[in-house]
Amino acid sequence: MGEVEVVAGSYEQIVFGYRVCPSEEEWRIEPVFTHHAHTASLSAVAASEQFIATGSKDETVQLYDMNTRTEHGALLHHSGTVSCLEFYGTSHLLSGGEDGLLCVWSTKTWDCLKTIKAHMGHVTSLSVHPSGKLALSVGTDKKLRTWNLIDGRSAFVKNIKQDAQLVLWSPVGDKYVVVMHDKLDIYSLESASITGTLTYQKRISSIKFLKNTLLAVAGDDEYVKVYDLLSEKCICEFRAHENRVKAMDSFLIDELCVLVTASNDGFIKLWKFNLEVNFIALPHRCYRTVYLVLDWPSCSPD
Template sequence: MELVAGCYEQVLFGFAARPAESWTVVPVFTHHAHSASLSAVAVNNRYVVTGSRDETIQIYDMKKKIEHGALLQHNGTITCLEFYGTAHLLSGAEDGLICIWNTKRWECLKSIKAHKGHVTSLSIHPSGKLALSVGTDKTLRTWNLVEGRSAFIKNLKQNAHIIKWSPDGERYVTVITNKVDIYKLDTASITGTITTEKRISSLRFITDSILAIAGDDEIIRFYSCDSQKCLCEFKAHENRIKDIYSFEREGQHVIVTASSDGYIKMWNLDLNKIKDVPSLLCEVNTKARLTCLAVWLDQASEMKENSDKAATLSQANEDEKSSIVRKNKVRRTDKSDKTAKKKREITPEKQKLEAPLQKKKKKQNSSS
């Protein structure tokens, strides 16, 4: 597996994480991915995609370790990226658009004007049929991904900046500043609220009912969605935590955290002893101001994840969804054919990802 993280300094980092008697993290590549700071990162079984303030989405083929191209559909900072399985990617940006991408040909199947303001966050239901989004127009919107249209709009009292489905799809949460509202899917009503002292910057479902929450301080807290009580809290970093990621491997629950202090850390969480502080597995100092984080899992782990998803969907529904989405391919509007075509194409050049910083420094020293 590889840890991938973006930062304010426009660099994408890649670190190989290897489980052994003690976990080790080895630098694999660094890449000057964008002309502005990175704002979002997402992974599937083959690709890593990054979004930036430079209004582009960059694609990296992790198996071939090359830069695959760029997506240029949005005008404005890319705020959120999320894959569904191996075939689709959803992107949201400050231009208010949500774009649905086919990851086989990397073409935009549908471009939806989702919010009057910025799209701040989106989340795809585990079934792949629905998505939720929030924006700076104080709305929470439900999207029918089968038909590519709006299904429901809920007005919020304030702008939410994070939205997330639970793994089982039975509930979802929104984050407004330092408050987490927990909704039940069948009633679309709030069943509980969690409030923290500091603004929340990242949130992750560890299980269907346990949330990991981090914010503008150095502490990670685990909360029960049912009781809204804090189950455990611990100091993870020396500065604010920017992102949390989690995955399960061979029965072991691993939490990965990235902070403005430059460190990426991996933690072992024992769900049977949730009140105990997780143990630190390993850490690496990137010496950069990190902004976003993801974990690219190897094929074996990904196959398990995909088989779990496949169990929730029948093949008939998959066929129906893909046929309808194909009919809803984005139409060219008031822009010229050339401009519209250029926006949907990826850049042709494929560049190899750079070796780690240490190797670059050796070359510089030898040349001087």
């Protein structure tokens, strides 16, 4: 099992890093770094094996080297807020911003290899296919775009009639989901058409695949819901925080799926999921354990 660290960005311009220390009895968490990365609030965080990249309203992408625990420089190419970041493996970083640009960076030289005018409005979200050959982006121009990352060209454009806030490939890459306010559309890669739609009770703020057919969804309330995408039903829900859930991520540790949630209540929580449980036979019962609760600097409301 590799070492797991949780990285969180705040409105207070600071990035926090913590090491997760599992044990049979009680899990611990150890602070490993605090980095005042920006001159404005953070808007995006991404991590690879070596680097952390953070985007901000100060129009920069700041890099932090996890091996040396030192600043590694800044990427200055966007005009306006850097809204989304994603690494692909150890070789590339993708960034999107309010300027409508999608940029592809080399993690070896940190040169900007491609600058693509992706959207007429803001780029709100991007996701790289597991193969590394395709990427999806959505923006405030009511378009969903598929990009060929080999040649940096648009492969497909779909009008979606609404501004989308989130887009995400499934772990296998045979489907992807697009979020528009409180609605989530499920697309098939093969047909590029909608195969299902989910509606949440509030605006959706974060989504995360737990496995290829299980999707965790959180919004502007205290709850997390897990949906089975085959039946399109909520198979698990629980109150995760005292305030809205702002962000989610997950990782596997000793074949255990751990969901990480962060909230405006100032806490980060880790939840255990047994993915082998037949959730469909036990609707709305969620097998979970709070391994630890981390009190971090409170977020300001946005």
